[in-house]
Amino acid sequence: MRQIISASRRTDIPAFYGDWFINRLKEGFAGLVNPFGGQKYFVSLRQADVACFVFWSKNLAPFVNKLKVIEQMGYNFYFNCTITALPGVFESNVDKQAAIEALKKISRMYSAEHINWRYDPIIISSVSDYDFHVRNFENIAAELAGCVRRCYFSFMVEYAKVKRNCAEFEKNYGIKVLQTDKELRVKLANELAEIAAGYGIEMFSCCGDYLIGPRIKKAHCIDGGIVQQLFGLDEWSYSPKPTREQCGCTESTDIGAYDTCPHGCVYCYANSNKRKARLVYNRHDVNCAFLGFTSSEAANWLTDSSLKK
Secondary structure, three states, X not given: OOEEEEEOOOOOHHHHOHHHHHHHHHHOEEEEEXXXXXXXXXXXXXXXXXEEEEEXXXXXXXXHHHHHHHHHOOOOEEEEEEOOOOOOOOEOOOOHHHHHHHHHXXXXXXXXXXXXXXXXXXXXXXXXXXXXXXXXXXXXXXXXXXXXXXXXXXXXXXXXXXXXXXHHHHHHHOOXXXXXXXXXXXXXXXXXXXXXHHOOOEEEEOOOHHHOOOOXXXXXXXXXXXXXXXXXXXXOOOOEXXXXXXXXXXXXXXXXXXXXXXXXEOOOOOOOOHHHHHHHHHOOOOOOOEOOOOHXXXXXXXXXXXXXX
C-alpha cells in the first residue's frame, strides 16, 4: 500500500539535506536507524510506493528549485512550514524573511491549500510575552494573507531534552522561559484565532485538545484527508496513528534522524544539543542512504542480508 513519507519531524530536510533527499529518490529508498532501538532498515521511496511526501521546514528557500524535479518524478507533496518569528536568541540560525518569501513563492507555484503554516511552538518568556505574540502573530498573518488557509499551533512542551536545553539557555542568556496556566493559553489562542480569521486563516491546535472550540479545530499535521483532496486519491485509504497524546496525525513513515538539524532552536525536542547537530551536519554524506552517517559507516549495514529494500 502506498504510504505517506514524513520529511521530517526529526530534522529540516528541505533546508539542509535537499541533495541527500534527491539522491534518495533517484535510488528509490532511504535507510533508517530506529532512534529508540537502533534497528536499521530501508524504506521504499519508489513513486509507486509513496502516496505523498509531507515536507517540514523552517525555511523552504533552499528547496524551491528541487520541487519541480520531484514533481516531474511523479511525486505528490505538501508542506508544514514553521514561521514563528520568535526573538533570534531562540532560533539562532533561521532566516525568517527568507522563509516567508519562500512560502509565498511555493503558494504561487502550487496553492495555499498545499501549505500548513505552523506558528509552533508558542513560547511565553521574559522577551516574548502575551502582547509580543499578539503583535508578532498579526504581523506574520498579514504577510501570509492569501498564501495560506491553515495555521497549526501549539505551546512549548517541556520534554526532557527541551527542559535541559532551556535551563542552559536561561543560565547563558538570563532569559526566563515561563510556564503559563491553561486559562492564559486558552485566552491567547482564541485571540490569535480571531486575528487569523481576519486574514482568511483557520486555526488548528496541535496536541492541545483543551484549546479546541468555535474558533479552533483539531490539527492533523499529517493528514490523509488533505492528501486525498489535493491529489484525488479517492481509492487510497489511510488510518490515524498519533505520535503522542492528543495528536491527530495520519499514519506515516519519517525518514529523518535526530541530532542532525543545525537551525539551533533552543526549544527543539529533536536535538540533544546544538553543537552535536552542527557537527553531524558538517560531516554528512549526500551519497549515504542513512541521513547523518557517512558511506563508510554504513558500508557494513548495506551488506547485511537483514536489510531489505
